[in-house]
Amino acid sequence: MSPMPITDPFEDFGDVAELARGLDDADPAVRRVAVLALAETADPDAVPPLARAAADPDPDVRRQAALSLGGFDGPETAAALAGALTDPDRSVATAAAESLTELKDARAGDPLLPLAGHGDAFVRAAALRALRGLRLPAALGPAVAALGDPEPAVRAQGVGVIAYLKREEALPSLIAATRDADAEVRRAAVGGLAFARHGSAVEAIAAALHDAEWSVRETAAEALGRAGTAEGAEASGEVLIAALGDATWQVRQKALRSLGRLKLHRAVPTVLAALSEEMASLRKEAAAALGEIADPAAQAGLEGVANDPDPDVRKTARWALARLAA
Known part of the structure; x- marks a missing residue:
């Protein structure tokens, strides 16, 4: 069998210089197609013509150029997108804003x-x-x-x-x-x-955790499980246990997860009570937390939900019981 031929990964998409000539066409539709074709090459040499297209007289061409530049990186890309970010047409500026989030080259910071x-x-x-x-x-x-x-x-x-x-x-x-x-x-x-x-x-x-907005409380309940340390687990656990009485289920869910991360044994009685929550996702989270804490005092409660109607709760409870037995 003859060896596979070595091909240029860009050859199927045409020559960049040839494609760039389409940007000089009088018809904006042709210029927009040229932008799309240049982007498809994925060739870094396409960045300068795409940057030029980002200043095209037609807003649709500029918008497409801003979107297409999101597939490239580097200071030249960043400079073109920074310019497009101040475009008077908001759709162009919005496209540039989205493409800017794709940049990874630290040199992109200079124009930003x-x-x-x-x-x-x-x-x-x-x-x-x-x-x-x-x-x-x-x-x-x-x-x-x-x-x-x-x-x-x-x-x-x-x-x-x-x-x-x-x-x-x-x-x-x-x-x-x-x-x-x-x-x-x-x-x-x-x-x-x-x-x-x-x-x-x-x-x-x-x-x-006392914020009036539930989304802030939810984020706080999750963050405490990440920011808590062995030294501060008791203090964090105190407010997380209280958060299990929050009126919003999302807050209770994140509080259960964080109590599991902190492995706070004192929280076991309150977490056990959450095994009776109406929502299956909360019962599952409570079982997972008890498995993380791995306190023998949780065994009877976990056995009680090992045959829960919800399959995810059953699976998690059985995993937690295995943790207790380990």
Whole structure:
């Protein structure tokens, strides 16, 4: 058998220079097709013509170019998308904002950092959202400054940058954001504190279990299981046990999960009571938590749901019983 021929992975899609000539056509529909063809090559040499198309007179061509640039990376891609982010046509700017989140090259931060202080709140929020994934230390200053922005969407993205950087010196800023007037900002800040094995962070998360917005309480219940330490498990467990009486089932579910992570034996009686929850997902979560804690005192309760009507509950209860027997 003859060997397989070696082929150029780009040859089936045409020559980039030839395809780029379609961008000079008078018909915007032809230019848009040229953009699509250039994107299909996946050839880095397609970035300069796609960047040129991002400034095309026709908004549909610009939008397609912004979307297509999301398949590439690097500083030239970032510069083109940063320019498209300020496009007067919002559909183009929105496409650029989505493509910017795909960037992984740290050099993409150079054109984005100045946009964190742009006059348009949409641009500020989109720039911060893109910077979050790049994890640039230089983004910390603009992100902290964004916490004072009048727009909640910008503040929430600033919190996201700070949380991704996981810098201890930013803890006070994140803790302050847990008291923001906007629920989404508070929720993002509470979730962002989960990385910190620090008493003040755990206290702020615990306080959020009393937030008026259930989504913030849900995030706090989950974050406590991640931020809790062996030393702080008792304090975290106290508020998590209380959270099992929350009126919202999502909060109770995350509290059960966190109690399992913390392996808090003192929580066993309250978690056992959750085996009687009406929702099968909560009974399953309670059984899983009891399996993680692995306290012999849970055996009778787990045996009681080993034949639960719900198959997931039965499976989890039997897994938990096996953990107790190990």
